[in-house]
Amino acid sequence: MRYIVTGADGQLGGRVAANMLNEVSGDQLIFTCPDKSRLREERLKIWEEKGVTVREANYDNKEQMIKAFKGGDRLYMVSGVLIGPERVQQHKNVIDAAIAAGVKHITYTSFLGANREGYNQYVLPDHIATEEYLKASGVDYNIMRNNLYLENYLLNSVMMANLDNNRWVTTAGEGKATFIAKDDTGRVATALLLGKGEHNKDYDVTGQLVSQHEICNMIREISGVDYEYITMNEEEYYDYLDSIYIPRTTKGNYSKSPVPWCANDMVTNESGIRDGLMAIETDTVEKLTGKKPTDPKELLEKYSFVWKEKITTYWELGKVQ
Structure with missing residues (x-):
């Protein structure tokens, strides 16, 4: 094989x-x-x-x-x-x-x-x-x-907050999501590639249920940085992302964007969190890998360099990792 x-x-x-x-x-x-x-x-x-x-x-x-x-x-x-x-x-x-x-x-x-x-x-x-x-x-x-990747909210959200006087801006409100760690998705993919899944079966891959506000509070507590969690509606959030040069689509100009993601993606994903669409809970990770999904707290130290080094753009990551 x-x-x-x-x-x-x-x-x-x-x-x-x-x-x-x-x-x-x-x-x-x-x-x-x-x-x-x-x-x-x-x-x-x-x-x-x-x-x-x-x-x-x-x-x-x-x-x-x-x-x-x-x-x-x-x-x-x-x-x-x-x-x-x-x-x-x-x-x-x-x-x-x-x-x-x-x-x-x-x-x-x-x-x-x-x-x-x-x-x-x-x-x-x-x-x-x-x-x-x-x-x-x-x-x-x-x-x-896969659900939304947990790392995006430990990296991108923090970088954007660092860029804007510690303002953590989102449309997610108090909605929760079962954010999934990339290591967990990698293990699930490995299991399926090896043939451990059921024949022609679809799997929803989800992690632990947590809100973006709770993630912000975790980081505020461990970092000592007074991140301010600010929720906006879709129109306001689009205007905000426009103001920091994040293109609406993947075909846009990313030369000034702090992240490699597009605004349409970010707004609709976070609105989905707000509306409870990303709160689906499954046992896929444990069933296919034998391990429970990663707790967000387990990754805080790994990505602490983002607030310690005051990283403000995705393009700086390679210089400090």
């Missing part, structure tokens, strides 16, 4: 890649990334020394992906970074290429709410279309619908 991990140079794919190296021998693994020349040399060296096959697989290049996926049996497919029709086409390319290459099973990273009524998060149309295409393709699959 050979396993393919797409986006192995990224945050989610990278976690899955690292986990898989602890589960199977390197010669059973194919790691792909969109641009091999941008892969860190030390990482490539470690992988190749362990017997991993490392190939380039750009989601826009179906023929390249067919070659990259050749010899693989099961594939982990991380979602693309764009939002809109381009991403849907990229995902279709991956599915088509995998099937053409002889892949027998695909694990896809989707988003919570893709199968539910009343959800209007900006990213959902892409995931809904991808899920439908995957299910109609005939290949065996598992779908993991």
Whole structure:
């Protein structure tokens, strides 16, 4: 059995890649990334020394992906970074290429709410279309619908507050969400890639229930920084994000933006928290990995550098981590 991990140079794919190296021998693994020349040399060296096959697989290049996926049996497919029709086409390319290459099973990273009524998060149309295409393709699959990532509220929210005189601005109000840690999603993806999920089953992947206000208070207490939690309506929040140069879409100009996310994504996600849509609780993490989801308090020290170093933009992170 050979396993393919797409986006192995990224945050989610990278976690899955690292986990898989602890589960199977390197010669059973194919790691792909969109641009091999941008892969860190030390990482490539470690992988190749362990017997991993490392190939380039750009989601826009179906023929390249067919070659990259050749010899693989099961594939982990991380979602693309764009939002809109381009991403849907990229995902279709991956599915088509995998099937053409002889892949027998695909694990896809989707988003919570893709199968539910009343959800209007900006990213959902892409995931809904991808899920439908995957299910109609005939290949065996598992779908993991991740909730909002916990790290975003320990990094991005704090950075934006640091940028604005410690004002933690949101539309989430007092709503709660089962934010999920990326390490937990990586473990779930690894389990599904290894075949530990049920046949053609979808999984909602959720963490512990907590509000953004509670996270703000946790950080205020441990940091000693007097972060002020401010809730706005959607129109006010859009105006606020405009004022700090966060583009409305993923095609915008990010040269002055403190974060790599778009306003449409941020506003609809946090409004979903306010409205209780992101409070779904499941036992997926424990069932598939044998471990309970990460408690937000466990990650506070790991990301304490954000307030200690007064980081104000995502682009500074590489300088201090």
